Amino acid sequence: MTFRISLRLLTAALLLIGTFAGQLRAQTSLLQNAPARRVLSLNGSWNYIIDPYENGFYDYRREAFDQSKSGKGGYYDNQKPSNSQEPELIEYDFDKSATMQIPGDWNSQDPKLLYYEGTIWFKKSFTLKPAAGKRYFLYFGAINYESHIYLNGKKLGMHKGGFTPIQYDVTSQLSASGDNFVVVKADNTRRPEEVPTINTDWWNYGGITRDVFIAETPATFITDYKVQLARNDASQLAGYVQLGGDSKAGQTVTLTIGEAGLKQNVKTDADGRATFALPAKKLKLWSPQSPKLYAVSLSSGPDAVQDKIGFRTIQTKGQDILLNGKSIYMRGISMHDENPLIPGRARGEGDLRMLLTWAKELGCNYVRLAHYPHNETMLKLADEMGLLVWAEVPVYWTIAWENPATYQNAETQLSDLISMGKNRASIVVWSIGNETPLGAPRLKFMSSLAQKARSLDDTRLISAALELHRTPDNVIHVDDPLGEFLDLTSFNEYAGWYWGGKPSEITKYTFDIKYNKPVMISEFGGDALAGYHGDAETRWSEEYQEALYVNQLKMLSTIPGLRGMTPWILADFRATRRQHPVYQNGFNRKGLISSTGTKKKAFYVLQEYYRQMARKYDGK
Incomplete structure (x- = not known):
């Protein structure tokens, strides 16, 4: 009887997992x-x-x-x-x-x-x-x-x-x-x-x-396509078109990029899929300095789809990140899908364009869209405005690592994010998670996500915000085993706020980083209530946040492989956890811009640093 019940429960569980998927x-x-x-x-x-x-x-x-x-x-x-005499x-x-x-x-x-x-x-x-x-x-x-x-x-x-x-x-x-x-x-x-x-x-x-x-x-229609440069090859355009509907086999699909004089006809196979490859030497490459987008047309029978697509390569070589074959420093900022000036989620293009315009004013060529997939409109605006993008799924903090349905959920969200964003030149990093704790089940879960991302798109970098630990000799160690599966060594560190003493004391820390890969600081920062002033040791003041940024940049600049950062965060955002009645009042105040749109003193510290990095890497 016990075995029969257990078998029945197991069968039910498997059916539930299948139904969920x-x-x-x-x-x-x-x-x-x-x-x-x-x-x-x-x-x-x-x-x-x-x-x-x-x-x-x-x-x-x-x-x-x-x-x-x-x-x-x-x-x-x-x-x-x-209308009956006895209504329900x-x-x-x-x-x-x-x-x-x-x-x-x-x-x-x-x-x-x-x-x-x-x-x-x-x-x-x-x-x-x-x-x-x-x-x-x-x-x-x-x-x-x-x-x-x-x-x-x-x-x-x-x-x-x-x-x-x-x-x-x-x-x-x-x-x-x-x-x-x-x-x-x-x-x-x-x-x-x-x-x-x-x-x-x-x-x-x-x-x-x-x-x-x-x-x-x-009735027969273009359901999916990918039109991008081949992996690490700016001379070759490659991709596919997938038809759906009634008569998808043996159909002619036409790819046209009129401005570049490119056109190719391909036939779909029995599953309605057609692949293409053609020379791309005439294409001007997309970059933050020159965010060139081409009008791309795909047509098959009565269906036609228009898109604006940029073309670029992204890869790593040792501790360098190469955009179109040239070393780049990624001057970034993290952001949420929220306009701090108006309660609630960002509602449309106006909200999103304002956030990206603030990032451009800060001197960014890069944004981290945390901690979940952002609006598709945001991705298209980043293409248009010349901002590289880190796109992320909400595998955040402590997930149910050993639950098969949880993994399937995460993988599906990752797959849908990649499906939505794969034609956007701005997206250069797929992030599979943030601040997930060490352990064997977590490593299996996260490494499987990394493998899935690579199987879906081998033309972008894979990363995550890794764990770190400190030792009494003031060394910050980055040796999270998940780093083996990623292209970037990215991690969050909050010296001067959650640990490490006052801002003036954090320059004593040094880094021991295991991996010979580009280093990306995915978060650092501290809270400041806009308009609250004190000295550099007065927590919550603009001066404290300013000093924290000054000393963080000194500390981080000692990392040989540092190739970018996305401090936390562009603008104050609403967070239920943040309950201090004076300084927070339901907001995370780590923003460089306040909830009323005022730029805090630390904004200008980071802006000046990014000007220096732009001169060094871009010649500006």
Whole structure:
């Protein structure tokens, strides 16, 4: 009996893992450059219902309505009273419920939801009459965190991950009359087995936080493509095109880069895939000094996709980082996907462009988009503005390293990030995590992610924020075994703030770095409340932060292989952990720019250092 029960439990667990892996990704492969399609925007006003007990999802026996035989009974039905003399008991009404602007988090739009973690239902009615010979894809830029999505009362699927796109082919689910409604159950509850885990250091914004639209394509369509230079070879353009839909085998695909006089026709194989390779000598290479983008056209039959793509190579050689074959110093800053001037997540191009403009003013040629995938628009702006990008997944602090479903979740988020960003010249580093503690299960988890990233994209560098330790002789040791699997030796260190004494004392530290690779300081810094002044030893003052930066730069400059940094952080950001009622008040104050847009004294210290590095490496 004991064996039979154990076997049954094991079988159930394996089925659960398989179901999770299937549900985590949306029904169809993500459309490459989906916003460039012909789209019907669903942004704007959505009705919402707060549901902390999940009454709209479970019955009183805690059984999911959408798993019942009828599939009925949940809020996703958007049920209305019938005209009968004895109408049904309905305890909700979307049309009479409050509204919220989408994209947008709920925390900043309703005061009672500031700290809310749980379920909220969203509903949007729209008109779309499907045309013959067309396909339609419902696309969400991001929903935090677990989402269940329904169209016209039918479930499309479930997705986990607060920062990666979600997509479903809804061609057959659209109403022939043109009257449609979509319902989303969004749940931002933190859980220890999720990615990120239960403990983070940023605000847990809930809701539909990025654009929502329906993209239209022909019956056979271009679903994916990669158009980039071959690995470490600026003379060769290489890549692939993937067709989806009804008749994808044996089709002609045309790649055109008119400005460069490049054109090639290729045929798809039985799986709808075609690869191409052609000389790229006429292409002007993309760089921060000259962020050249080309209009790239891909067409097949009735479908055509336009993109703006830059071309460059990135590699390491010993302790050098080579961009287009030339040594580069990466003058960077870390940032969150948040406009500090307006409560909540960044909502659109204006917010994102402001953040990158601040980075350019600081003297950056590089940004670390921490600690999760940022908006696709941010990546395109970085291409346009000439900023190199470190793109990251939220494998952050202490993950459930030995849980297979947790690993699958992390790998899926990494895969979707790479899918979304692989044609962006600005992205030069895929980061697989931040400050994860040493241990054998963690090493297996993280090294597997590094291997997965390389299998998906061998044209960029792989890194992570490694662990370090100090010894009584004031030596900082960087020998995290994960470093063996990475291209950069990147680590966070907070001398002068969390350890190491006063800012004036930190120059006593030296570094013992195991790996002969380029060194990237992925974080350092300290808090300062803008407008609070004292001397260089007055914690929380602008002067303390200024002195910390001065001495950090002295200390770090002794590292022979130092090839860049992304101090923490561009701007103050909201963080629930930061509770000091005078200096923090719900903000992490390590920003070089305050929550009102004021530049702190340390901003100018880093700006001057970057001017010196620009003169040394770029001749400016």
